[in-house]
Amino acid sequence: MTVTLLVSLVIAVLAGMLVWEFRRRREAEAKASRYLATLTHIDRLSMMGLLTASLTHELHQPLGAILRNSEAAKMLLSSGCTSLAEINDIVEDIRKDDHRAAEIIRRMKVLLRKHEFSRERVDVNELVTETVMFLTPTARAQHVEVETNLHANPPIVEGDRVHLQQVLLNLILNGFDAMTRTPPASRNLVVSTIGVNSQIEISVSDRGSGIPGDEIADIFEPFVTTKADGMGIGLSIARSIIEAHSGRIVAENNAGGGATVRFSIPAHGHV
Amino acid sequence: MMLSGPLVVVVDDDPAVLKAFGRVLRAAGFDTATYSSAEDYLAAPPTRRVHCLVLDVQLSGMSGLDLQRLLRSRGSTLPVIILTAFDDETVRRDAWTAGCAGYFDKQTDVDVVLRLIRSF
Numbered sequence: 001m002t003v004t005l006l007v008s009l010v011i012a013v014l015a016g017m018l019v020w021e022f023r024r025r026r027e028a029e030a031k032a033s034r035y036l037a038t039l040t041h042i043d044r045l046s047m048m049g050l051l052t053a054s055l056t057h058e059l060h061q062p063l064g065a066i067l068r069n070s071e072a073a074k075m076l077l078s079s080g081c082t083s084l085a086e087i088n089d090i091v092e093d094i095r096k097d098d099h100r101a102a103e104i105i106r107r108m109k110v111l112l113r114k115h116e117f118s119r120e121r122v123d124v125n126e127l128v129t130e131t132v133m134f135l136t137p138t139a140r141a142q143h144v145e146v147e148t149n150l151h152a153n154p155p156i157v158e159g160d161r162v163h164l165q166q167v168l169l170n171l172i173l174n175g176f177d178a179m180t181r182t183p184p185a186s187r188n189l190v191v192s193t194i195g196v197n198s199q200i201e202i203s204v205s206d207r208g209s210g211i212p213g214d215e216i217a218d219i220f221e222p223f224v225t226t227k228a229d230g231m232g233i234g235l236s237i238a239r240s241i242i243e244a245h246s247g248r249i250v251a252e253n254n255a256g257g258g259a260t261v262r263f264s265i266p267a268h269g270h271v
Numbered sequence: 272m273m274l275s276g277p278l279v280v281v282v283d284d285d286p287a288v289l290k291a292f293g294r295v296l297r298a299a300g301f302d303t304a305t306y307s308s309a310e311d312y313l314a315a316p317p318t319r320r321v322h323c324l325v326l327d328v329q330l331s332g333m334s335g336l337d338l339q340r341l342l343r344s345r346g347s348t349l350p351v352i353i354l355t356a357f358d359d360e361t362v363r364r365d366a367w368t369a370g371c372a373g374y375f376d377k378q379t380d381v382d383v384v385l386r387l388i389r390s391f
Binding site: 079 | 287288290291292294295297298299329330331334356357377378381
């Protein structure tokens, strides 16, 4: 009887310890998850900081057009122009450019906001096209020619559009950085989307200096960077994001020079 | 409206900016020839005498500054005005070194730009 009591007591204590350990681990995981979300946000903010010049340039285009159009309208009106059709055209163009500027700001806000992981249908081709367009002023400023090779039958994935865009932005900006010492005429970056089995693979390939052999194995580890002023978290965040999508990400050097980073995520059918 | 004023060439790869700038120049009495890229201009420059060139700095393909340098190297004396979406110290210096007649950002009052164009 005493032995039974003792055994029951031991089991109860062990069970209590297990429950306590389970709760402790769950709390630790929740904390780690919150830290990761914050770090992901910080990484995205730091990238947006790098893109300030590019974003400013993009905004100045519709604003510049609005200014010129309103100046044209004023001139026409003060010169006694009676063509209402022409004034109407001008006003319509001003309206369109206002919407264009507002859309640029909306996109910026989406990327700047803190963002909880969410699931939605994402058209990867559309994501690549939008991201490349977003980076056009930056590419031009660095004399990089960006090409896209998109899968003919646009694949759909289910995932977090903001986070996937963050990965893509990170990889493309890394590609630009890798080519700062490449002669301008050879600065070529290719973004491709390919269907491989039931996965979608997106790859970003540059013609830069490549990844040093002794660093390639650790390139996705945090705080590993080849940049003097880099934080070294971008690629580790990218890996976390892709793994959260049940995908994988790899980096390799190209036979003809430069490097390619590719990530694949499960596809969920087509458009 | 009779478009027989001096011919101003505008090169800008943003369609909205190109259209609006062309419009304001015509409202001010100039004739205009618009191009979306330096390459397009080089492939088919106007046959009429050109009064001056207004070039955006950032173009797809050859930049506005490179176009200016190319024209200078070919002995062109056409006045070139450089326009930019955002002011940048380096670009401004490069533009002046390359011999531009004027350098403005896209928020500059059009009267200032027109005054310069009329002075050529």
